[in-house]
Amino acid sequence: MSAGLGGRCGNLLISDHTLLLAIGFSALCVVVMFIVTWFSTRSEPFLLTWAAGTAMIVFSAFGFAVYNINMTPWVGLIAFAAMIIGLGTQFSAALQFRTGRLPFLITAPVILLGVLAVGNAMFAGYNGLAIMIAQGFAGLFLAAAAYEYWRARAEAPTALTIMALLNLVTALCFMLSCAVLVLDGETILRAAPRNWAETLGRAVTIVTVIGMGSIALVLNHWRVEAGRKDAPPPQTTSIRQQ
Numbered sequence: 001m002s003a004g005l006g007g008r009c010g011n012l013l014i015s016d017h018t019l020l021l022a023i024g025f026s027a028l029c030v031v032v033m034f035i036v037t038w039f040s041t042r043s044e045p046f047l048l049t050w051a052a053g054t055a056m057i058v059f060s061a062f063g064f065a066v067y068n069i070n071m072t073p074w075v076g077l078i079a080f081a082a083m084i085i086g087l088g089t090q091f092s093a094a095l096q097f098r099t100g101r102l103p104f105l106i107t108a109p110v111i112l113l114g115v116l117a118v119g120n121a122m123f124a125g126y127n128g129l130a131i132m133i134a135q136g137f138a139g140l141f142l143a144a145a146a147y148e149y150w151r152a153r154a155e156a157p158t159a160l161t162i163m164a165l166l167n168l169v170t171a172l173c174f175m176l177s178c179a180v181l182v183l184d185g186e187t188i189l190r191a192a193p194r195n196w197a198e199t200l201g202r203a204v205t206i207v208t209v210i211g212m213g214s215i216a217l218v219l220n221h222w223r224v225e226a227g228r229k230d231a232p233p234p235q236t237t238s239i240r241q242q
Helices: 002-012 016-041 045-070 073-099 105-125 126-152 157-184 196-230
Strands: none
Touching: 016 045, 016 196, 045 073, 045 196, 073 105, 073 126, 105 126, 126 157, 157 196
16 A cells, blocks of 8 residues: 555656756746846846856756656766856856956956866766765855855845845755765766755756746846936026027
């Protein structure tokens, strides 16, 4: 009876493949909202940077879905590289939000280091190690973004505190998935990793992607409105009646 119950429960569980597709489509919806906002209203520069990073997340999620089926090294490299580039770009957006400058001279070398490290491990046959490295860099970028939003929280305390927490929770999920693989010592994988940490992390990411995208739009609207209020009133000229 317990075996039958376990089988029925297993059938009810959402597969990792489905969760990856859900992440991809969720992030795609966020990107579409960003594009519509960018072309329809005045937008802050950080929003475009954040949208570019989210677009890479869309690409990586669909890439992971393909990699989990065939475990082809070059597919895995593209998927993990897109994830590292996307999250590194989102960290750049966080810095840009706080400082007003796009810091690619700071973030680009770290992004490149992550991509090269993952590629080296992947093509050396250590795909499990490549996943650990990618998850480590993902957690690093997300935690750093959380710190930047936390530092800027005086501007919009509630929204930026929630933004920081969402980034931090997602970072912890990546670190947890990495820790499980490290503890298992799985440097070479014959199939995509399937464990409770991976499933939890993907389920949480679906929520945090939508949440962070929504808050980014709120922050953009808030800054645009604040800029309009601070702008000097238009000058008027008087016309003398002849």
